[in-house]
Amino acid sequence: MRFNIFKNTVLLFVMVLNSCAYKTKNNITETTAILAKAEITTDNSIDKPIIVGANQTKAYLPLLKDKRVGVVANQTSVVFKKETYTHLVDSLLDLNVTVKKVFAPEHGFRGQADAGEVVKDGIDTKTGLPIVSLYGKNKKPSVAQLKDIDIIIFDIQDVGARFYTYISSLHYVMEACAEQNKTLIVLDRPNPNGHYIDGPILEKEHTSFVGMHPIPVVHGLTIGEYAQMINGEHWLKNKVTCMLEVITIKNYNRQMTYDLPIKPSPNLPNAQAINLYPSLCFFEGTNVSAGRGTDLQFQVYGSPFLPQTSYSFTPKSNAGAKYPKHENKICHGYNLSGNKPLSKLNLSYLINAYNSTNDKGAFFIKNGFFTKLAGTKKLQEQIEAGWSEDKIKATWTSGLNDFMTKRKPYLLYN
Known part of the structure; x- marks a missing residue:
């Protein structure tokens, strides 16, 4: 209901x-x-x-x-x-x-x-x-x-x-x-x-x-x-x-x-963006745009360095992004705004973008921001080595189990 x-x-x-x-x-x-x-x-x-x-x-x-x-x-x-x-x-x-x-x-x-x-x-x-x-x-x-x-x-x-x-x-x-x-x-x-x-x-x-x-x-x-x-x-x-x-x-x-009644930050305008944010935010450490400078922030992704698809967008300076990545350039990519909500972190967007980019050496930004977002160097290394999403996620299992045990005393809700 x-x-x-x-x-x-x-x-x-x-x-x-x-x-x-x-x-x-x-x-x-x-x-x-x-x-x-x-x-x-x-x-x-x-x-x-x-x-x-x-x-x-x-x-x-x-x-x-x-x-x-x-x-x-x-x-x-x-x-x-x-x-x-x-x-x-x-x-x-x-x-x-x-x-x-x-x-x-x-x-x-x-x-x-x-x-x-x-x-x-x-x-x-x-x-x-x-x-x-x-x-x-x-x-x-x-x-x-x-x-x-x-x-x-x-x-x-x-x-x-x-x-x-x-x-x-x-x-x-x-x-x-x-x-x-x-x-x-x-x-x-x-x-x-x-x-x-x-x-x-x-x-x-x-x-x-x-x-x-x-x-x-x-x-x-x-x-x-x-x-x-x-x-x-x-x-x-x-x-x-x-x-x-x-x-x-x-x-x-x-x-x-x-569904939040007020957007929590300028580039999370709706429930779909909030749901996709944990998965798409990894693109902030790459040369792929996650939709800043559009009205579909964190609901689309694309880049001038990706192959042409049926969807493209052009980031423009706006209230939430004064200097968006790839400003005024056509970004080829995907629109996820109509997708079903996620109940997991989806790495397929990131893996597919890396595998299809025409300049893999420039995909991850050299300032190390991707590693800060991931919290580990391993994720970038695994993607560059061609690991599948399932294989990557299998390496998280032990840590996630330990975390879930550790957090139990602090839970206030079922």
Whole structure:
């Protein structure tokens, strides 16, 4: 049975105290479009709505009483309400919470910056709050930046892929909180790729901001579960532990199909892109475009160096990609936008592209970014050696089994 997040997540909870009226409303046309996109699919045995952590104000408001609060947030950090939604920061201010500043991850507080683009400090024009970038000069809140903060809220929608950098920002925020004796509250949200686990385990020597922990490419955890694993596995510097509170999702299990109501970053515009992202993001380390500079980002792939097919596209500079790969050049390739959703990491796209390119020596970009994305040198070596997808995946089995055992103590949902 399918039900709309507006009808089922929004209508059954108005988490604001009755004495507090929200002052800010979003454009009704934009709101209607966003809410119409958000659907949850579940089985007939479940008839209760999903309630995300941000909506459970009664659970976290007592923790904020008389506290100076910092918020790590972006455009996905919203509280759903009857007929509309409001940003978490606006909600907290309307509830008389003392919000001192906002910390912005990759893509910025409003989610408009390109992938990899430096996010600058600034002032939020709507609230007047200072915005501190976690994707610029520093990725970890400094002592000075947390001096006037007692407690931090982390509320960002993740997509469940190791190289999606919001979990790297989570790591550094947790580390700063642990070192400076601050409490972190994670407002949990569903993982749209939470229904499977797949990919090579990251090797320590290939640690980077697009892969910080020894986990597979698709880890199957919500961001709240992930925070617990960071703590429990002592992945923070000097094995410090963060004081952590996770506000869990109600009525959620990881087998539910969850379509995000707000795109989590500029180049993940819909459920199909989010589902294909773990498989197509490998192309970011090659000379093949994954559709940046089109309106089918992470739903197509192609290159001027691939043979002509029945499908082609030409990347153009746009709001999500100012300088896309192969800008203004015809890319021959494939359109996956109509394909059935994946429940595994699909290597066939990558293998087929490598095997059919007319310049194999230039396929993998020389800066080593592919290895950072894969978390190992082995994947590139296996593809270059002509290994099949099944043979490559067989080498992941032991690591995946170990990971699934290791993550069990941190699971919050079935």
